[in-house]
Amino acid sequence: MLAPAHSNIILRPHQETSVETVRQKMRDKHRRVILVAPTAFGKTECAAWIIQQSLDKGARAWFIVDRVTLINQTSKRFYSYGIDHGIIQADHPLTDPSKQIQIASAQTIARRSFDYLPDLIVVDEAHCEYQAVIDLIEKAARARVIGLTATPFTPGMASHWDALVNGATVNQLLAKKWLTPLRIKACVTPDMQGVRKKFTGEYEEEETGQRGITIIGDVVQTWVEQTRIHFGKAVKTIVFSPSVKHGEELCRQFAEAGYNFQQISYLDGSDKERQDKIDEFSKPDSAIHGLVSCAVLTKGFDVPDVMCGISCRPYRKSFSSHIQEMGRVMRVAPDKEFGLWLDHSGNSIAFADDTAWLYEYGVASLSDAEKRDSTVREPTEKVRREHFCHNCGMKLEPGIDTCIGCGETRRKRGEIEIVQGELIDLDITTKAAFEPRKGLRAKCLDDPRSVWNAALAYCLSNGRKGEDASRKWAYGVWRGIYPSSKLPCGLYEITCEPSRVQVDEWQLVEREVRRFRKDSQRRAA
Structure with missing residues (x-):
């Protein structure tokens, strides 16, 4: 278990796991890692813990918020965690470039040039992409970068981040x-x-x-x-x-x-x-x-x-x-x-x-x-x-x-x-959203994503006409199981994970393939 760096930053188990996963991604040479987690997960606490660790090692860290009005709110939270810091903003009373930790807004970053660059950059609300922040990350080529967001759905984000960590789902927090x-x-x-x-x-x-x-x-x-x-x-x-x-x-x-x-x-x-x-x-x-x-x-x-x-x-x-x-x-x-x-x-x-x-x-x-x-x-x-x-x-x-x-x-x-x-x-x-065909009763039906992964695994391993044809086949199998539903955006192209397929999921797909073939033979007759 990770030990808190400061008595006021005590991470919950799901936060500890997420922090360690982010750090492992960086050890695996992913420089820009985005932490995705819902409201109230405690993304800022996770970032503050990591920043405190960097402070103890003598590194320089910047925490970037997406608008000026959040500067003081973030500053109060950092002080509550015991993190001493300066603020990069014109005429702000806490301006002090000598501090290792700095809080800045994306707007201020866009208007400034800097003689020094941080070793760690944390970008809050990372889905609100600003060109000035993207440029800063590129310029600070040796800095490690952590993005925080609940909704990483902005077009183009995939080209600006190297790895994604899911902290927890809404249902897990509920x-x-x-x-x-x-x-x-x-x-x-x-x-x-x-x-x-x-x-x-x-x-x-x-x-x-x-x-x-x-x-x-x-x-x-x-x-x-x-x-x-x-x-x-x-x-x-x-x-x-x-x-x-x-x-x-x-x-x-x-x-x-x-x-x-x-x-x-x-x-x-x-x-x-x-x-x-x-x-x-x-x-x-x-x-x-x-x-x-x-x-x-x-x-x-x-x-x-x-x-x-x-x-x-x-x-x-x-x-x-x-x-x-x-x-x-x-x-x-x-x-x-x-x-x-x-x-x-x-x-x-x-x-x-x-x-x-x-x-x-x-x-x-x-x-x-x-x-x-x-x-x-x-x-x-x-x-x-x-x-x-x-x-x-x-x-x-x-x-x-x-x-x-x-x-x-x-x-x-x-x-x-x-x-x-x-x-x-x-x-x-x-x-409720993904209701299986009437008459199907397998327990795995409550997990339509795993059923899709199983259909992909089966069709990719048994198809003979290439990946595109196998994915179309898998989608036909999945739609046969959930006839009134469609895959959410992007799931069609997801990478298959054969090692995660369970026996009952594989058997369900096999039964669906046999059923389809029998129906096709009856129609042909």
């Missing part, structure tokens, strides 16, 4: 009660048909905001009703808004209903004004019921007692933004049994299968990861029918035949009717 589960409700959403798209493929913000304004009455009413049902009162809430005008109208209508919601956005008059609102919101007895966020707070925001999140900003591609937003409500806090997620964007439906896969398995590779943010997803009725309670809208839990929200019995396939505007519950688990 099982250990180091994350709070979400109850997700898909609510009334605006009509997005015909909305203009930006060059990135995402919806244009102002027009999206205008469409969203038409349902703000439903947003406020739903929040009042659902917080009363689940918590008995109004609770701390964060809202993700598509535009400043939309956020202003939200705050106005919440105020008319008797609640204090304050907007923070990229148009705030000053960093202090925004921070004052966040500081007040962070108080246990805050006078602010909710913060409405426009293009901020998807990362680096740590208020654990937020009980409810409202999603009002639809995404077509940005799976990472959806995951980051939900993570703001999943931190643990005293007496917090669950977080409530009210989805007025359709994102929970559009990204349901990808979310289930990520929560269960983590990230397979960076090439896989970046494809998740380059593929358009749209909410579908199929996902609604398979994942949601038809009656009240509460999340359908796996393996339970009654809804936890209303007690309604889960309906069989083909019996569910969808009513426009009703609340529907989402089940974000692989068991």
